[in-house]
Amino acid sequence: MTTYRLDVYRDDRWWMIRIPQLDGVNGHDEGLTQARTYGDIETEARDYITLVADVAPSTIDLDVHVTIDDLDVTAAEQRITASRKAAAVAEREALNDASATAYRLQKAGVSQRDIGEIIGVSYQRVGQILTK
Numbered sequence: 001m002t003t004y005r006l007d008v009y010r011d012d013r014w015w016m017i018r019i020p021q022l023d024g025v026n027g028h029d030e031g032l033t034q035a036r037t038y039g040d041i042e043t044e045a046r047d048y049i050t051l052v053a054d055v056a057p058s059t060i061d062l063d064v065h066v067t068i069d070d071l072d073v074t075a076a077e078q079r080i081t082a083s084r085k086a087a088a089v090a091e092r093e094a095l096n097d098a099s100a101t102a103y104r105l106q107k108a109g110v111s112q113r114d115i116g117e118i119i120g121v122s123y124q125r126v127g128q129i130l131t132k
Contacts, residue, residue, distance in 0.1 A: 001059055001060075001061050002021075002055065002059060002060060002061065003061040003062070003063050004019050004021050004022075004045070004049055004060060004061070004062055004063065005019065005020055005021065005063045005065065006018070006019055006041070006042075006045050006062055006063065006064045006065065007019075007020065007065050007067075008041055008064065008065065008066040008067070008073075009066070009067055009068065010068050011034075013036075014034045014035070014036065015034060015035040015036070015037070015038060015040075015041055015066075016032065016033075016034050017032065017033045017034060017035060017041060017044060017045050017048070018030065018031060018032050019031035019032070019033070019045065019048065019049065021053075022048075022049065022052050022053060025052055025053060031048075031052065033045065033047075033048040038066075041064065041066070042062055042064065045062060045064075046060055046062070098119040098120070098121065098129070099129050099132075101115075101118065101119055102115050102119055102126055102129050102130055103130065105118065106130055111123075112126040112127055112130070113126075
């Protein structure tokens with residue numbers, strides 16, 4: 001497996017992809033290709049690498065570095081993804097805690113309306129929780 005570094009930046013409406021390892025390979029002055037959308041960067045880079053370096057796609061690993069002005073887009077994307085994962089975990093924990101609390105409060109004779117107020121949901125949602 002060979003890791004290729006991708007240095008990606010914007011040029012007008014295009015994502016420009018520079019692949020330093022391909023500079024001067026097979027008569028190409030620069031290892032440079034482009035993608036129309038952010039989601040196409042890796043596909044376009046892989047296609048270009050397989051063509052220029054004459055290697056199988058399965059032997060390619062990408063190290064992507066996207067920058068716009070002074071913003072490290074790759075790092076921002078990783079932070080956002082990690083935050084969303086952490087939020088999803090916290091949401092599951094909150095739902096589990098709310099359900100456990102609702103069951104205990106019901107057992108103690110508290111009304112569904114009051115349970116809803118306590119755990120921060122509608123009394124109809126409490127009814128759904130308690131019938132599971």
